[in-house]
Amino acid sequence: MKLYLQNFLKYKHLLRELVLRDIKVKYRRSILGIFWSLLNPLMMMIVMTIVFSNLFKIQIENFMVYFLTGQILFSFFSEATTIAMGSIVTNANLIKKVYIPKYIFPISKVLSSFVNLLFSLIAVFMIMLITKASFSATIFLIPVAFLYLLIFTVGVGLMLSVLTVFFRDMNHIYGIVILAWMYLTPIIYPIEIIPIKYLLFIKLNPMYYFIAFFREIILHGNIPSMELNLICILISLISLVLGLYAFYKNQNKFMLYI
Amino acid sequence: MKEEIIKVNGVSICFNLSRERIFSIKEYFVKRVKKQIGFEKFWALNNIALTINKGEVFGIVGLNGAGKSTLLKVISGILKPTRGTVVIRGTIAPLIELGAGFDMDLTAYENIFLNGAILGHDKKTMTGKLKEIISFSELQDFIDVPLKNYSSGMIARLGFSIATCVEPDILIVDEILAVGDYKFQEKCHERMKNMMNNGVTIIFVSHSTEQVKQLCTRAAWIEKGHLKMVGDADIVCNEFHKNE
């Protein structure tokens, strides 16, 4: 265990370089550069506000912020896991030729997406200012909310990257899964419209809790309950442990498949 | 005086050929149902035992597909042996392929830091070595050009310069000196000679037995995954030639 930690520390420079590389390459060619991370959720929000804000019988207080808070978290999760899942296969060339701890690839991809999430956060603040939403001191809990989600996402990313090594068509399947998952997460609709009998579906959805946590501190200015905190911690740790375990068990076989 | 730096204990590597072909879930289930998942085993290395001492220049010869690169991968930790163990004392710079890990969209300057990090060096070390890398590779005028606009020889120059900028305990060289023009090859040889004088252990794979005889003290001959012979470089190379 100590040895693994040492190894990880040795390669933290590489992790940083890989994340920097992703950001550089992603934004080098687009004129709007890093502002895409900001503009994208804003434009989505405008569309969604026009289409949905009057659709539901229950009025959502400050629909724009409600939507954005859910949207940026879910698109982070969706983007990060989708890129992470292919990361071992895409870096096959490197993995075959240099010794590098392989988990560095999915993790670096998740972290690159995480940087985008931080930019998207600016969009949330902008809209909060424009709509004159109240900022409460609980926004200082944002790092906690993001940390829970980050750990959960790393775990899922690790699991998916392992699966993709063995089954290359995973990405097609996952594209459908993530779409369904998005609709099953209360991002554009309020949870109150879900009939009681389907509520269990929502309650089994990990993303629901992370988004609820985030909305609690941004929209309602409440410190999330102990229960919600525990649920988030539990989910993210389970995901991380499963991800690391799946990765650790299979990583020596990767070379034979990539 | 003799200090073991690499010890390869009865290493075997098994590739599973048939398994490699299943790449989709659909295919997997179809084959599962039809019970077609066979296990066609291929032993790329068979019970290899070697010890290499500190400061030695060790050559490996063998025909195409003999398992030389596979053995180097096991030694550098890229491949886990199916059986047996490898014990290493020191840091390794594996030059299995120059420029593995370069990002073609980034400039040479950015790639120096990325590739350095891949080899385990931090930013500070690389900043310190930057001048030396640029001057050794003679790419001063191209340092802010994306690598996709480089020639393959230029990429090899940059790769070699980065990989050898920090002196490792063990240097692994897999037929990489064939790239680059004559002048740069000379330079590479000189740098390797310098490393030898500084006591760096070098493992050298080449198809040119002349080179092996010239550079190496000892050599191993691998044939179809079996260790055929180990010993004095001249004797092993001559035997290898006779059999060819």
Ligand SMILES: Nc1ncnc2c1ncn2[C@@H]1O[C@H](COP(=O)(O)OP(=O)(O)OP(=O)(O)O)[C@@H](O)[C@H]1O
């Ligand atoms: N990932 C892999 N999966 C299956 N077989 C492999 C794999 N890698 C190598 N092999 C097989 O292992 C054998 C040894 O390959 P290796 O690359 O070590 O040869 P080599 O001695 O370096 O040859 P060359 O002189 O051409 O470089 C070959 O028959 C090759 O087909």
Ligand SMILES: [Mg+2]
């Ligand atoms: Mg080879």
